[in-house]
Amino acid sequence: PETAEPKGSKTESTKTKAAKMEAAATHEPVAATDSTADLARLRELMAELAEAQGETPLILPSVDRNAVAAVVQDWTGIPTGRMLSSQTEKALKLAATLSERVVGQDHAMEMIARRVQTSRAGLGAPEKPVGVFLLCGPSGVGKTETALALAETLYGGEQNLISINMSEFQEAHTVSTLKGAPPGYVGYGKGGILTEAVRRKPYAVILLDEVEKAHPDVHEIFFQVFDKGMMDDSEGRRIDFKNTLILLTSNVGSQVIMDRTKNGTLRTGMDDLDTALRGPLLKVFPAAFLGRVVTIPYYPLSDAMIEAITRHQFDKIARRLKATNDAELVIGDGVMDMVKARCTEIESGGRMIDAILTNTLLPELSRGVLNRSLEGKKMTKVIVGASSTGFTYSFE
Numbered sequence: 001p002e003t004a005e006p007k008g009s010k011t012e013s014t015k016t017k018a019a020k021m022e023a024a025a026t027h028e029p030v031a032a033t034d035s036t037a038d039l040a041r042l043r044e045l046m047a048e049l050a051e052a053q054g055e056t057p058l059i060l061p062s063v064d065r066n067a068v069a070a071v072v073q074d075w076t077g078i079p080t081g082r083m084l085s086s087q088t089e090k091a092l093k094l095a096a097t098l099s100e101r102v103v104g105q106d107h108a109m110e111m112i113a114r115r116v117q118t119s120r121a122g123l124g125a126p127e128k129p130v131g132v133f134l135l136c137g138p139s140g141v142g143k144t145e146t147a148l149a150l151a152e153t154l155y156g157g158e159q160n161l162i163s164i165n166m167s168e169f170q171e172a173h174t175v176s177t178l179k180g181a182p183p184g185y186v187g188y189g190k191g192g193i194l195t196e197a198v199r200r201k202p203y204a205v206i207l208l209d210e211v212e213k214a215h216p217d218v219h220e221i222f223f224q225v226f227d228k229g230m231m232d233d234s235e236g237r238r239i240d241f242k243n244t245l246i247l248l249t250s251n252v253g254s255q256v257i258m259d260r261t262k263n264g265t266l267r268t269g270m271d272d273l274d275t276a277l278r279g280p281l282l283k284v285f286p287a288a289f290l291g292r293v294v295t296i297p298y299y300p301l302s303d304a305m306i307e308a309i310t311r312h313q314f315d316k317i318a319r320r321l322k323a324t325n326d327a328e329l330v331i332g333d334g335v336m337d338m339v340k341a342r343c344t345e346i347e348s349g350g351r352m353i354d355a356i357l358t359n360t361l362l363p364e365l366s367r368g369v370l371n372r373s374l375e376g377k378k379m380t381k382v383i384v385g386a387s388s389t390g391f392t393y394s395f396e
Protein backbone atom coordinates (compact mmCIF):
# COMPACT_ATOMS: atom_id res chain seq x y z
CA PRO A 1 0.00 0.00 0.00
CA GLU A 2 1.12 3.56 -0.71
CA THR A 3 2.42 5.51 2.20
CA ALA A 4 0.24 8.52 2.90
CA GLU A 5 2.04 11.84 2.56
CA PRO A 6 1.95 13.86 5.78
CA LYS A 7 -0.56 16.69 5.60
CA GLY A 8 1.99 19.30 6.61
CA SER A 9 4.44 18.08 3.97
CA LYS A 10 1.88 18.48 1.14
CA THR A 11 1.02 22.00 2.24
CA GLU A 12 4.71 22.90 2.40
CA SER A 13 5.34 21.44 -1.06
CA THR A 14 2.47 23.46 -2.56
CA LYS A 15 3.72 26.65 -0.96
CA THR A 16 7.24 25.98 -2.23
CA LYS A 17 6.03 25.47 -5.81
CA ALA A 18 3.96 28.65 -5.63
CA ALA A 19 6.94 30.60 -4.30
CA LYS A 20 9.16 29.28 -7.10
CA MET A 21 6.60 30.20 -9.75
CA GLU A 22 6.30 33.69 -8.34
CA ALA A 23 10.08 34.06 -8.17
CA ALA A 24 10.49 32.90 -11.78
CA ALA A 25 7.80 35.32 -12.94
CA THR A 26 9.63 38.19 -11.26
CA HIS A 27 13.00 37.11 -12.73
CA GLU A 28 14.50 36.00 -9.38
CA PRO A 29 16.23 32.72 -10.30
CA VAL A 30 17.95 32.42 -6.90
CA ALA A 31 14.64 32.00 -5.16
CA ALA A 32 13.12 29.90 -7.91
CA THR A 33 15.49 26.93 -7.64
CA ASP A 34 17.29 25.00 -4.99
CA SER A 35 20.43 23.55 -6.55
CA THR A 36 23.41 25.37 -8.07
CA ALA A 37 23.14 23.31 -11.27
CA ASP A 38 19.47 24.18 -11.70
CA LEU A 39 20.23 27.82 -11.04
CA ALA A 40 22.96 27.92 -13.70
CA ARG A 41 20.74 26.18 -16.23
CA LEU A 42 17.87 28.58 -15.48
CA ARG A 43 20.09 31.61 -15.96
CA GLU A 44 21.37 30.16 -19.25
CA LEU A 45 17.83 29.63 -20.52
CA MET A 46 16.79 33.13 -19.46
CA ALA A 47 19.78 34.59 -21.32
CA GLU A 48 18.87 32.64 -24.48
CA LEU A 49 15.26 33.81 -24.20
CA ALA A 50 16.30 37.44 -23.79
CA GLU A 51 18.59 37.20 -26.84
CA ALA A 52 15.88 35.59 -28.96
CA GLN A 53 13.27 38.18 -28.00
CA GLY A 54 15.55 41.18 -28.57
CA GLU A 55 14.17 44.61 -27.82
CA THR A 56 10.58 43.69 -28.68
CA PRO A 57 9.52 40.58 -26.72
CA LEU A 58 6.28 38.91 -27.73
CA ILE A 59 5.14 38.70 -24.12
CA LEU A 60 5.92 41.52 -21.69
CA PRO A 61 6.51 40.62 -18.03
CA SER A 62 4.68 43.81 -17.08
CA VAL A 63 2.58 46.44 -18.85
CA ASP A 64 4.25 49.83 -18.60
CA ARG A 65 3.56 53.22 -20.20
CA ASN A 66 5.56 52.29 -23.32
CA ALA A 67 3.41 49.22 -23.93
CA VAL A 68 0.21 51.22 -23.49
CA ALA A 69 1.49 53.97 -25.79
CA ALA A 70 2.39 51.43 -28.50
CA VAL A 71 -1.14 49.97 -28.42
CA VAL A 72 -2.72 53.44 -28.54
CA GLN A 73 -0.48 54.34 -31.48
CA ASP A 74 -1.69 51.28 -33.41
CA TRP A 75 -5.32 52.20 -32.70
CA THR A 76 -5.24 55.95 -33.26
CA GLY A 77 -2.21 56.65 -35.44
CA ILE A 78 -0.88 59.10 -32.84
CA PRO A 79 2.93 58.63 -32.76
CA THR A 80 4.31 57.16 -29.54
CA GLY A 81 6.98 59.84 -29.36
CA ARG A 82 4.26 62.48 -29.26
CA MET A 83 2.75 60.94 -26.13
CA LEU A 84 5.91 60.02 -24.26
CA SER A 85 8.44 62.78 -24.88
CA SER A 86 8.42 66.41 -23.86
CA GLN A 87 6.76 68.34 -26.67
CA THR A 88 7.60 71.61 -24.96
CA GLU A 89 11.32 70.91 -25.15
CA LYS A 90 11.05 69.76 -28.75
CA ALA A 91 9.19 72.92 -29.74
CA LEU A 92 11.74 75.19 -28.07
CA LYS A 93 14.66 73.44 -29.79
CA LEU A 94 12.88 72.91 -33.11
CA ALA A 95 14.78 75.52 -35.15
CA ALA A 96 18.17 74.19 -34.06
CA THR A 97 17.08 70.58 -34.62
CA LEU A 98 15.84 71.28 -38.15
CA SER A 99 18.96 73.31 -39.04
CA GLU A 100 21.15 70.30 -38.27
CA ARG A 101 19.46 68.47 -41.12
CA VAL A 102 18.43 71.26 -43.52
CA VAL A 103 21.59 73.17 -44.39
CA GLY A 104 21.68 76.86 -45.24
CA GLN A 105 18.03 77.73 -44.54
CA ASP A 106 18.20 78.89 -40.91
CA HIS A 107 15.76 81.74 -41.55
CA ALA A 108 13.16 79.27 -42.86
CA MET A 109 13.63 76.92 -39.91
CA GLU A 110 13.15 79.82 -37.51
CA MET A 111 9.92 80.94 -39.20
CA ILE A 112 8.48 77.42 -39.08
CA ALA A 113 9.60 76.92 -35.49
CA ARG A 114 7.88 80.13 -34.33
CA ARG A 115 4.56 79.01 -35.78
CA VAL A 116 4.87 75.53 -34.24
CA GLN A 117 5.75 77.05 -30.86
CA THR A 118 2.63 79.21 -31.02
CA SER A 119 0.53 76.13 -31.65
CA ARG A 120 2.20 74.12 -28.88
CA ALA A 121 1.63 76.96 -26.42
CA GLY A 122 -2.09 76.84 -27.22
CA LEU A 123 -2.14 80.42 -28.51
CA GLY A 124 -2.79 79.62 -32.16
CA ALA A 125 -6.21 79.40 -33.77
CA PRO A 126 -7.51 76.02 -32.54
CA GLU A 127 -9.66 75.42 -35.63
CA LYS A 128 -6.73 75.71 -38.07
CA PRO A 129 -3.85 73.35 -38.90
CA VAL A 130 -0.63 73.70 -36.91
CA GLY A 131 0.81 75.71 -39.79
CA VAL A 132 0.50 76.27 -43.55
CA PHE A 133 3.69 77.28 -45.36
CA LEU A 134 4.48 77.98 -49.01
CA LEU A 135 8.17 77.18 -49.58
CA CYS A 136 9.48 79.00 -52.66
CA GLY A 137 12.87 78.66 -54.27
CA PRO A 138 15.09 76.72 -56.68
CA SER A 139 15.15 72.93 -56.75
CA GLY A 140 17.41 70.99 -54.42
CA VAL A 141 17.76 73.57 -51.64
CA GLY A 142 16.00 71.66 -48.86
CA LYS A 143 12.24 72.11 -49.25
CA THR A 144 11.41 68.39 -49.32
CA GLU A 145 14.07 67.70 -46.69
CA THR A 146 12.29 70.18 -44.42
CA ALA A 147 9.11 68.12 -44.64
CA LEU A 148 11.00 64.92 -43.82
CA ALA A 149 12.76 66.58 -40.87
CA LEU A 150 9.48 67.92 -39.47
CA ALA A 151 7.80 64.52 -39.76
CA GLU A 152 10.75 62.93 -37.96
CA THR A 153 10.92 65.56 -35.20
CA LEU A 154 7.26 66.36 -34.51
CA TYR A 155 5.34 63.26 -35.55
CA GLY A 156 7.59 60.36 -34.67
CA GLY A 157 9.06 59.37 -38.04
CA GLU A 158 9.23 59.98 -41.77
CA GLN A 159 6.43 57.44 -42.24
CA ASN A 160 4.10 60.19 -41.01
CA LEU A 161 4.73 62.30 -44.11
CA ILE A 162 1.87 62.45 -46.61
CA SER A 163 3.43 63.52 -49.92
CA ILE A 164 1.35 64.40 -52.99
CA ASN A 165 2.77 65.46 -56.35
CA MET A 166 0.47 68.28 -57.42
CA SER A 167 1.64 68.17 -61.04
CA GLU A 168 -0.76 65.24 -61.43
CA PHE A 169 -3.74 67.56 -60.82
CA GLN A 170 -3.52 69.90 -63.79
CA GLU A 171 -7.15 69.31 -64.83
CA ALA A 172 -10.22 70.57 -62.97
CA HIS A 173 -11.83 67.14 -62.71
CA THR A 174 -8.84 65.77 -60.77
CA VAL A 175 -10.25 67.42 -57.63
CA SER A 176 -12.23 64.22 -57.13
CA THR A 177 -8.98 62.27 -56.87
CA LEU A 178 -8.06 64.21 -53.73
CA LYS A 179 -11.51 64.03 -52.08
CA GLY A 180 -12.85 60.83 -53.59
CA ALA A 181 -15.17 60.14 -56.53
CA PRO A 182 -18.78 61.35 -56.10
CA PRO A 183 -21.70 58.86 -55.91
CA GLY A 184 -22.40 57.14 -59.21
CA TYR A 185 -18.85 57.53 -60.53
CA VAL A 186 -16.10 54.96 -60.83
CA GLY A 187 -14.07 54.81 -57.63
CA TYR A 188 -16.84 55.91 -55.27
CA GLY A 189 -16.31 54.45 -51.83
CA LYS A 190 -12.53 54.15 -52.11
CA GLY A 191 -11.85 57.58 -50.62
CA GLY A 192 -9.60 60.34 -51.91
CA ILE A 193 -5.83 60.04 -51.80
CA LEU A 194 -5.62 63.09 -49.53
CA THR A 195 -8.69 62.66 -47.35
CA GLU A 196 -8.12 58.94 -46.83
CA ALA A 197 -4.46 59.46 -45.95
CA VAL A 198 -5.30 62.13 -43.35
CA ARG A 199 -8.18 60.07 -41.97
CA ARG A 200 -5.73 57.24 -41.32
CA LYS A 201 -2.91 59.52 -40.13
CA PRO A 202 -4.44 62.57 -38.43
CA TYR A 203 -1.05 63.52 -36.98
CA ALA A 204 1.19 64.06 -40.01
CA VAL A 205 3.09 66.48 -42.22
CA ILE A 206 1.34 67.05 -45.56
CA LEU A 207 3.64 67.92 -48.46
CA LEU A 208 1.96 69.33 -51.57
CA ASP A 209 4.86 69.32 -54.03
CA GLU A 210 4.99 71.67 -57.04
CA VAL A 211 1.65 73.18 -56.09
CA GLU A 212 1.87 75.82 -58.85
CA LYS A 213 1.26 73.08 -61.44
CA ALA A 214 -2.17 72.17 -60.06
CA HIS A 215 -5.38 73.54 -61.59
CA PRO A 216 -6.86 76.67 -59.91
CA ASP A 217 -9.93 74.64 -58.90
CA VAL A 218 -7.60 72.34 -56.99
CA HIS A 219 -6.12 75.33 -55.17
CA GLU A 220 -9.59 76.44 -54.08
CA ILE A 221 -10.51 73.19 -52.33
CA PHE A 222 -7.77 73.89 -49.79
CA PHE A 223 -9.32 77.18 -48.63
CA GLN A 224 -11.56 75.34 -46.17
CA VAL A 225 -8.60 73.30 -44.91
CA PHE A 226 -6.47 76.39 -44.34
CA ASP A 227 -9.33 78.29 -42.63
CA LYS A 228 -11.26 75.64 -40.72
CA GLY A 229 -8.85 72.71 -40.55
CA MET A 230 -11.27 70.29 -42.21
CA MET A 231 -12.43 68.87 -45.53
CA ASP A 232 -15.49 66.79 -46.39
CA ASP A 233 -14.76 63.75 -48.51
CA SER A 234 -17.06 62.36 -51.21
CA GLU A 235 -18.91 60.20 -48.68
CA GLY A 236 -19.76 63.16 -46.48
CA ARG A 237 -17.24 62.34 -43.76
CA ARG A 238 -15.55 65.33 -42.17
CA ILE A 239 -11.77 64.88 -42.23
CA ASP A 240 -9.86 66.70 -39.47
CA PHE A 241 -6.68 68.54 -40.50
CA LYS A 242 -6.18 70.43 -37.20
CA ASN A 243 -3.23 68.31 -36.11
CA THR A 244 -1.43 68.42 -39.45
CA LEU A 245 1.40 70.66 -40.61
CA ILE A 246 0.96 71.59 -44.28
CA LEU A 247 3.89 72.46 -46.56
CA LEU A 248 3.45 73.56 -50.17
CA THR A 249 6.50 73.78 -52.43
CA SER A 250 6.92 75.87 -55.55
CA ASN A 251 9.64 77.02 -57.93
CA VAL A 252 7.77 80.26 -58.67
CA GLY A 253 9.99 83.26 -57.98
CA SER A 254 13.22 81.26 -58.06
CA GLN A 255 14.95 83.78 -60.31
CA VAL A 256 13.89 86.65 -58.04
CA ILE A 257 15.43 84.86 -55.06
CA MET A 258 18.66 84.01 -56.90
CA ASP A 259 19.06 87.61 -58.08
CA ARG A 260 18.91 88.83 -54.47
CA THR A 261 21.21 86.27 -52.88
CA LYS A 262 24.95 85.62 -53.06
CA ASN A 263 26.79 82.63 -51.58
CA GLY A 264 23.64 81.53 -49.80
CA THR A 265 23.09 84.91 -48.13
CA LEU A 266 20.39 87.48 -48.80
CA ARG A 267 21.89 90.71 -50.21
CA THR A 268 18.76 92.79 -49.62
CA GLY A 269 16.28 93.04 -46.78
CA MET A 270 13.62 90.37 -46.24
CA ASP A 271 10.86 92.95 -46.82
CA ASP A 272 12.34 93.81 -50.22
CA LEU A 273 12.43 90.12 -51.15
CA ASP A 274 8.85 89.58 -50.02
CA THR A 275 7.71 92.52 -52.14
CA ALA A 276 9.64 91.28 -55.18
CA LEU A 277 8.19 87.76 -54.79
CA ARG A 278 4.62 89.02 -54.60
CA GLY A 279 4.39 89.76 -58.31
CA PRO A 280 5.44 86.33 -59.66
CA LEU A 281 3.32 84.56 -57.04
CA LEU A 282 0.17 86.53 -57.91
CA LYS A 283 0.52 85.43 -61.54
CA VAL A 284 0.01 81.83 -60.40
CA PHE A 285 -1.94 81.95 -57.15
CA PRO A 286 -4.96 84.15 -56.29
CA ALA A 287 -4.54 86.69 -53.51
CA ALA A 288 -7.06 84.74 -51.39
CA PHE A 289 -4.75 81.73 -51.56
CA LEU A 290 -1.58 83.63 -50.67
CA GLY A 291 -3.35 85.35 -47.79
CA ARG A 292 -3.91 81.98 -46.14
CA VAL A 293 -0.31 80.75 -46.24
CA VAL A 294 3.05 81.89 -44.85
CA THR A 295 5.46 82.35 -47.76
CA ILE A 296 9.07 81.36 -47.01
CA PRO A 297 11.85 81.89 -49.59
CA TYR A 298 14.60 79.25 -49.80
CA TYR A 299 18.05 80.51 -50.82
CA PRO A 300 20.43 78.87 -53.34
CA LEU A 301 23.29 76.87 -51.80
CA SER A 302 26.83 78.19 -51.46
CA ASP A 303 29.97 76.07 -51.81
CA ALA A 304 30.23 75.82 -48.01
CA MET A 305 26.63 74.58 -47.82
CA ILE A 306 27.23 72.03 -50.57
CA GLU A 307 30.24 70.73 -48.64
CA ALA A 308 28.17 70.48 -45.44
CA ILE A 309 25.43 68.54 -47.27
CA THR A 310 28.05 66.26 -48.82
CA ARG A 311 29.52 65.51 -45.39
CA HIS A 312 26.03 64.75 -44.11
CA GLN A 313 25.48 62.33 -47.00
CA PHE A 314 28.84 60.65 -46.36
CA ASP A 315 27.90 60.26 -42.70
CA LYS A 316 24.77 58.37 -43.77
CA ILE A 317 26.83 56.08 -46.01
CA ALA A 318 29.33 55.53 -43.20
CA ARG A 319 26.57 54.47 -40.81
CA ARG A 320 25.18 52.01 -43.36
CA LEU A 321 28.65 50.57 -44.05
CA LYS A 322 29.25 50.16 -40.31
CA ALA A 323 25.89 48.48 -39.79
CA THR A 324 26.15 46.06 -42.72
CA ASN A 325 29.89 45.30 -42.90
CA ASP A 326 31.27 46.54 -39.56
CA ALA A 327 33.76 48.68 -41.47
CA GLU A 328 34.83 52.30 -41.11
CA LEU A 329 34.49 54.79 -43.97
CA VAL A 330 37.29 57.36 -44.31
CA ILE A 331 36.98 60.30 -46.71
CA GLY A 332 40.36 61.34 -48.06
CA ASP A 333 41.69 64.70 -49.21
CA GLY A 334 40.24 66.12 -52.39
CA VAL A 335 36.96 64.20 -52.31
CA MET A 336 34.91 67.19 -51.16
CA ASP A 337 36.52 69.45 -53.77
CA MET A 338 35.72 66.91 -56.49
CA VAL A 339 32.05 66.76 -55.49
CA LYS A 340 31.81 70.57 -55.38
CA ALA A 341 33.49 70.83 -58.79
CA ARG A 342 30.90 68.49 -60.29
CA CYS A 343 27.98 70.50 -58.83
CA THR A 344 28.05 72.97 -61.71
CA GLU A 345 24.30 73.56 -62.02
CA ILE A 346 23.12 75.96 -59.32
CA GLU A 347 19.50 75.16 -60.18
CA SER A 348 20.00 71.53 -59.14
CA GLY A 349 21.26 72.34 -55.64
CA GLY A 350 21.63 69.39 -53.29
CA ARG A 351 20.06 66.96 -55.78
CA MET A 352 23.28 67.08 -57.80
CA ILE A 353 25.18 65.78 -54.76
CA ASP A 354 22.78 62.89 -54.40
CA ALA A 355 23.10 62.09 -58.11
CA ILE A 356 26.91 62.05 -57.93
CA LEU A 357 26.99 59.75 -54.91
CA THR A 358 24.16 57.48 -56.08
CA ASN A 359 25.26 57.09 -59.71
CA THR A 360 29.04 57.11 -59.32
CA LEU A 361 30.48 56.58 -55.86
CA LEU A 362 28.02 54.08 -54.40
CA PRO A 363 28.05 51.60 -57.35
CA GLU A 364 31.86 51.57 -57.44
CA LEU A 365 32.10 51.25 -53.65
CA SER A 366 29.50 48.49 -53.62
CA ARG A 367 31.39 46.50 -56.26
CA GLY A 368 34.50 46.56 -54.09
CA VAL A 369 32.57 45.51 -50.98
CA LEU A 370 30.95 42.60 -52.82
CA ASN A 371 34.29 41.43 -54.23
CA ARG A 372 35.81 41.40 -50.74
CA SER A 373 32.84 39.46 -49.48
CA LEU A 374 33.09 36.93 -52.30
CA GLU A 375 36.79 36.40 -51.60
CA GLY A 376 36.05 35.95 -47.91
CA LYS A 377 38.40 38.76 -46.89
CA LYS A 378 37.77 40.65 -43.66
CA MET A 379 37.17 44.38 -44.19
CA THR A 380 37.65 46.90 -41.39
CA LYS A 381 38.19 50.16 -43.25
CA VAL A 382 37.34 51.73 -46.62
CA ILE A 383 39.23 54.83 -47.73
CA VAL A 384 37.69 56.97 -50.48
CA GLY A 385 40.11 59.27 -52.29
CA ALA A 386 40.19 61.44 -55.40
CA SER A 387 42.29 61.44 -58.56
CA SER A 388 42.22 63.10 -61.94
CA THR A 389 40.04 60.30 -63.31
CA GLY A 390 37.54 60.05 -60.45
CA PHE A 391 37.11 58.49 -57.02
CA THR A 392 39.59 55.93 -55.71
CA TYR A 393 38.94 53.19 -53.17
CA SER A 394 41.23 51.39 -50.74
CA PHE A 395 40.03 48.43 -48.68
CA GLU A 396 41.78 47.36 -45.50
